[in-house]
Amino acid sequence: MAKQVAVLAGDGIGPEIMAEAIKVLDKLKLDIKYKEADVGGAAIDKHGKALPQETIDACRESAAILFGAVGGPKWEKLPPEQQPERGALLPLRKIFDLYANLRPAKIFAPLADASTLRPDIIEGGLDLLIVRELTSGIYFGDPKGITEEEGFDTMRYKKHEVERIAKVAFEAARKRGKKVTSIDKANVLSTMVFWRNTVTEVHKKYPDIELSHMYVDNAAMQLVRNPKQFDVILAGNMFGDILSDEASMLTGSIGMLPSASIGEGGFGLYEPIHGSAPDIAGKGIANPLAQILSSAMLLRHSLNMESEARKIESAVEEVLNEGYRTGDIMSVGCQKVNCAEMGNLVSEKIG
Ligand code: IPM
Ligand code: MN
16 A cells, blocks of 8 residues: 655745755656645634644544744734744644754765865765654753743753664664764753763664764864864754754855754655745745755655665755755856756656
8 A cells, every 4th residue: 555645844944945845756657646735824824723634634544744944024013932933843743753854964975065064174075964853852852931020931851762762873883984973061960961971872782883972062162173083973952953054054055965853763844944935935945955855855754765765865866966066056167957957857857
């Protein structure tokens, strides 16, 4: 029976880049049924909330979620918890227990000059993976609130929560450079002393992996000083949020980076790292590659289709090698293409 994938295109450039990802997936002629559902601002306009029940149901009956982007100026005046980002993304992560957020930051060789770092700092390629805990920590800890007098959030980690994300990091490192840097602030926060101890404990089962610990402030600095020292970076929810933005910018092409948020049993949500880019929405000029690469991650992690995932990734690399660029990654001597043209070029390379 065909597997189902829930397609949540969302707002801004979401629908444009999603159309290209589906175009590429269609070209692979997979036995997959795509079920579209509303999310984010589009869902607020149509159903009164960012994550309607029908959308949750569509996700629940699917093997994975392909997510576009949400948010835009139209919904910025709503209370924060009702806005597209917080109202849709955070509950989706929580409902489906998508605790493992994988954010690769990789320089595509033909785009190396787009990095903000000096060429010698990234020479030989930059390829790191941030493994961010996504369903606990200060984002979700109780109590949290605002009164006239104060605002407060609680940073809390349970043992099993740290253990399971540490395992994901060590397993990922095993398939890569065999190095994990665990990020904390153990010099100040009790939660982070606990984090460090627990990660160290889990590491005992992974003697083939090199583990080091780094304070988050130092890590922020090391990422721009010498990013190639990292292989897998393991971090809690908030530190991982911050460091993954920093890491993505090192590659110079945030429009290129996919991400995966995975739970137990292979279910996952796959989305570009970039946002809904309302300023260029509707113009047909967005870069669809992060969305296309997110669909490759979906095939790999949720549908066990490694060779199909690779086909997509190689197709993207070939198109870049041939010099085709959307506006955001344009450089001299390259051929500028729009969103749909980029989608066409990638799908032509497949099959
Ligand atoms: C991200 C985003 C979200 C987060 C926001 C939009 C809730 O920044 O996915 O990194 O902080 O997790
Ligand atoms: Mn973020």
